[in-house]
Amino acid sequence: MGPSDIDVTASGLAEPGLAGHPGLPTADIAESCRPVTEILSRIGDKWSILIVMVLSDGPRRFTQIKHTIDGISQRMLTLTLKGLERDGLVTRTVTPTIPPRVDYELTALGHSLREPVNALGRWAFANRPAILKARALFDRT
Amino acid sequence: MGPSDIDVTASGLAEPGLAGHPGLPTADIAESCRPVTEILSRIGDKWSILIVMVLSDGPRRFTQIKHTIDGISQRMLTLTLKGLERDGLVTRTVTPTIPPRVDYELTALGHSLREPVNALGRWAFANRPAILKARALFDRT
DNA sequence: CAGGATCCCGTGAGATACTG
DNA sequence: CAGTATCTCACGGGATCCTG
Numbered sequence: 001m002g003p004s005d006i007d008v009t010a011s012g013l014a015e016p017g018l019a020g021h022p023g024l025p026t027a028d029i030a031e032s033c034r035p036v037t038e039i040l041s042r043i044g045d046k047w048s049i050l051i052v053m054v055l056s057d058g059p060r061r062f063t064q065i066k067h068t069i070d071g072i073s074q075r076m077l078t079l080t081l082k083g084l085e086r087d088g089l090v091t092r093t094v095t096p097t098i099p100p101r102v103d104y105e106l107t108a109l110g111h112s113l114r115e116p117v118n119a120l121g122r123w124a125f126a127n128r129p130a131i132l133k134a135r136a137l138f139d140r141t
Numbered sequence: 142m143g144p145s146d147i148d149v150t151a152s153g154l155a156e157p158g159l160a161g162h163p164g165l166p167t168a169d170i171a172e173s174c175r176p177v178t179e180i181l182s183r184i185g186d187k188w189s190i191l192i193v194m195v196l197s198d199g200p201r202r203f204t205q206i207k208h209t210i211d212g213i214s215q216r217m218l219t220l221t222l223k224g225l226e227r228d229g230l231v232t233r234t235v236t237p238t239i240p241p242r243v244d245y246e247l248t249a250l251g252h253s254l255r256e257p258v259n260a261l262g263r264w265a266f267a268n269r270p271a272i273l274k275a276r277a278l279f280d281r282t
Numbered sequence: 283c284a285g286g287a288t289c290c291c292g293t294g295a296g297a298t299a300c301t302g
Numbered sequence: 303c304a305g306t307a308t309c310t311c312a313c314g315g316g317a318t319c320c321t322g
Contacts, residue, residue, distance in 0.1 A: 030210050033194050036258065037187075039265035042272075044185025046178075046315075053174055062284055070171050073316055078285055088275025099283040100322080109271055116261040117177070123257040124180035130250055131183075134229025187295080203304055214296055219305060240303040241302080286321075294313085301306075 042087060047072055047080045049117060052106065055090065056114055059105035089113060183228060188213055188221045190258060193247065196231065197255055200246035230254060 043049055047069065054060060054068050066077055081104055084090040089110035095101040184190055188210065195201060195209050207218055222245055225231040230251035236242040 029195050030191055030212075033191055033262070035265040035269050036262040037190060038269070039261065039272075040185050040190060041187075044181050046182075049178060049181060050171055050174055054170055068170060074285070075317085076315060079315090086276055086279040087272045088279075094284090097283095098322090100285095102284060109268060109275075112268070113264065116257070116264040119260045120180065120257040121174075121177040123254065124176040127250060127253070128176050128179070131228045134250075135227055138227040138229075207304095215305075216297090217295060220295090235304095238303095239302090241305085243304060284322095287319085289316105289318085291316085292314090295311090297308105297310085299307085299309105302304095 042083070043113070043117070045080070047076055048084060051077075051080055051084065052089065052110060052113060052117070055104060055106045056111070059093075059103045062102050062104070065104065084110070183224070184254070184258070186221070188217055189225060192218075192221055192225065193230065193251060193254060193258070196245060196247045197252070200234075200244045203243050203245070206245065225251070 043052070050069050050072075051065060054065055060068070062077070062081075065081075066072060066074060069077075081090060081092070085092050085104075088107055091105050091107055093103045093105070095103070184193070191210050191213075192206060195206055201209070203218070203222075206222075207213060207215060210218075222231060222233070226233050226245075229248055232246050232248055234244045234246070236244070
């Protein structure tokens with residue numbers, strides 16, 4: 001999650017519409033896919049999806065998340081949570097007790113993300129055998 | 142402290158074949174999300190989705206793809222195509238003429254991937270304004 | 283407890299240059 | 303045309319130590 005923006009080219013607004021109808025000028029495909037790739041670079045990292053999944057049951061505290069997701073460093077947890085908060089997917093509520101308590105919770109936007117992600121998850125789960133098989137076959141030769 | 146102090150309701154994760162059989166310890170969330178993260182690391186890179194989108198109209202030649210996707214290096218195009226081929230999402234057909242001709246085409250598996258990706262794309266497009274707004278707000282303070 | 287500040291390393295990916 | 307082979311660098315991300 002860089003400090004700066006994602007947009008690379010002109011400050012322009014990409015035109016709507018997803019790619020894929022015959023007759024569509026192919027040169028614009030990258031342009032029309034920009035929102036997708038943008039989101040993918042947001043949730044396509046190593047931890048975002050896991051955090052969203054963990055939070056889908058309700059609010060969780062920092063260390064609670066940390067212990068639920070095995071292998072995540074507190075650095076990456078902090079950074080990823082901050083990124084999710086920045087994009088409005090997660091809220092952060094501090095209770096200034098001693099020791100401090102911080103709760104993270106999915107926003108409505110964050111919850112709505114679960115649907116397409118679950119769709120992808122179902123695809124992944126359903127086609128994993130095929131992929132693994134293709135992969136094994138490819139690697140053998 | 143153990144996994145026992147974490148409340149397990151798992152209502153949200155109970156997707157068919159996905160995470161969360163009821164009563165599943167939350168510690169296994171990462172485990173049950175593995176297929177998703179696996180796929181995400183496959184298509185979550187910088188170019189895979191774009192290539193799949195370009196190929197969704199039908200077979201394309203190497204340089205055709207290269208010129209359609211602006212900014213991709215031939216190195217990354219080769220590598221990404223090889224990865225997609227390895228996972229059974231794309232076929233590679235060589236016509237040994239001089240100069241050689243190589244066509245890439247989506248497999249049925251590759252085509253089926255477009256549906257969940259498009260779902261994600263619709264989400265991305267619909268919620269992009271909200272995300273950008275949240276981002277701008279977050280960055281101002 | 284929650285998170286900042288550093289240090290460090292592997293690898294993702296761009297820029298050429300060469301080949302069948 | 304469709305790649306392979308290097309060189310290079312930026313950055314994602316882990317480990318560790320420090321603070322309010």
